[in-house]
Amino acid sequence: MKTRITELFGIEHPIMQGGMHYVGYAELAAAVSNAGGLGIITALTQKTPQDLAKEIARCRTMTDKPFGVNLTFLPAVNVPDYPGYIDAIIDGGVRVVETAGRNPEAHLPRLHNAGIKIIHKCTSVRHSLKAEAIGCDAVSVDGFECGGHPGEDDIPNMILLPCAANKLKIPFVASGGMADARSLVAALALGAEGINMGTRFIATKEAPVHDNVKQAILAASELDTRLIMRGLRNTERALNNSATQRVLKTEQELGSALTFADIAADVAGVYPRVMIDGEVEAGVWSCGMVAGLIDDIPTCQELIDRIMRESEALIRDRLAGLLAGAPISMEIA
Ligand SMILES: Cc1cc2nc3c(=O)[nH]c(=O)nc-3n(C[C@H](O)[C@H](O)[C@H](O)COP(=O)(O)O)c2cc1C
Numbered sequence: 001m002k003t004r005i006t007e008l009f010g011i012e013h014p015i016m017q018g019g020m021h022y023v024g025y026a027e028l029a030a031a032v033s034n035a036g037g038l039g040i041i042t043a044l045t046q047k048t049p050q051d052l053a054k055e056i057a058r059c060r061t062m063t064d065k066p067f068g069v070n071l072t073f074l075p076a077v078n079v080p081d082y083p084g085y086i087d088a089i090i091d092g093g094v095r096v097v098e099t100a101g102r103n104p105e106a107h108l109p110r111l112h113n114a115g116i117k118i119i120h121k122c123t124s125v126r127h128s129l130k131a132e133a134i135g136c137d138a139v140s141v142d143g144f145e146c147g148g149h150p151g152e153d154d155i156p157n158m159i160l161l162p163c164a165a166n167k168l169k170i171p172f173v174a175s176g177g178m179a180d181a182r183s184l185v186a187a188l189a190l191g192a193e194g195i196n197m198g199t200r201f202i203a204t205k206e207a208p209v210h211d212n213v214k215q216a217i218l219a220a221s222e223l224d225t226r227l228i229m230r231g232l233r234n235t236e237r238a239l240n241n242s243a244t245q246r247v248l249k250t251e252q253e254l255g256s257a258l259t260f261a262d263i264a265a266d267v268a269g270v271y272p273r274v275m276i277d278g279e280v281e282a283g284v285w286s287c288g289m290v291a292g293l294i295d296d297i298p299t300c301q302e303l304i305d306r307i308m309r310e311s312e313a314l315i316r317d318r319l320a321g322l323l324a325g326a327p328i329s330m331e332i333a
Pocket residue numbers: 017018019020021023042070072099100101121142145146147148149175176177178196197198199200285286287288289290
């Protein structure tokens with residue numbers, strides 16, 4: 001399947017893996033890229049630019065396919081050494097950067113001069129148009145369903161994607177709630193040229209996280225995520241665990257007096273304990289509603305092959321069959 005996204009990134013299938021804190025290591029990025037998608041290393045999980053350089057080099061030993069790096073621009077007090085991380089990306093010969101968070105404009109000239117393609121993650125049409133206007137090559141349109149930070153507009157992908165398609169000239173992938181062939185075919189129908197998956201890729205054999213995290217995703221239904229930090233305008237969709245419940249209780253008690261410090265113990269610096277040690281109740285961790293569609297732990301190759309095989313069947317048999325007057329079947333493969 002060829003789209004402007006597969007052409008832009010030089011990949012076989014229109015499927016990418018979003019940057020994920022303490023998940024997006026070389027092992028996962030290489031596995032996704034080897035399976036024909038676009039794997040992404042998460043820059044800020046690496047403590048220093050030197051560590052990122054080593055992680056990029058490690059990824060190169062595992063794949064000769066294109067992979068990317070996620071650069072998340074946080075509203076942080078201690079601003080990370082972004083120019084240093086960008087040096088590591090450029091020196092490492094990385095061809096794609098997924099930016100997220102704040103406006104990446106200040107960093108685009110250096111990245112573009114190095115021949116790097118930029119896909120910026122946006123939770124609204126207006127931010128997507130801004131990304132296009134400042135020269136991003138593509139957008140990842142992240143709907144209300146998504147794990148992580150869905151923004152403050154609460155527009156699900158069924159509306160957000162066609163609204164984006166109506167306005168954008170650059171290609172975009174659908175992000176948030178994507179799990180299988182049905183997601184990909186629906187995303188294509190709504191105007192996207194590929195999909196970005198986060199939560200689905202955590203429940204794969206190669207995701208280098210503790211098995212407890214994968215089992216928690218398998219056990220979760222579509223009802224098992226919650227939104228926190230709404231009052232701070234930094235909304236995050238997270239798995240509903242005891243830490244999330246504590247945060248929600250504090251938010252309710254403090255109302256508009258809430259500050260980040262009131263909940264920091266449950267949301268800041270907790271990823272190593274969750275992802276590495278498998279203490280899934282130790283803190284708040286991002287998870288998408290799509291957990292309700294995840295019930296196995298395939299390899300990335302099995303997952304991507306299945307999505308592509310079933311997408312073809314969906315388009316050829318179910319959709320083309322409808323035009324030919326065949327009775328509707330719910331079978332997708
Ligand atoms: C555990 C976890 C950690 C994440 N960390 C980041 C991050 O550091 N930077 C970022 O841009 N997005 C992050 N995301 C968002 C994903 O890249 C992706 O946009 C999102 O998961 C898509 O929604 P889905 O989970 O429904 O597939 C994270 C998501 C999860 C589930």
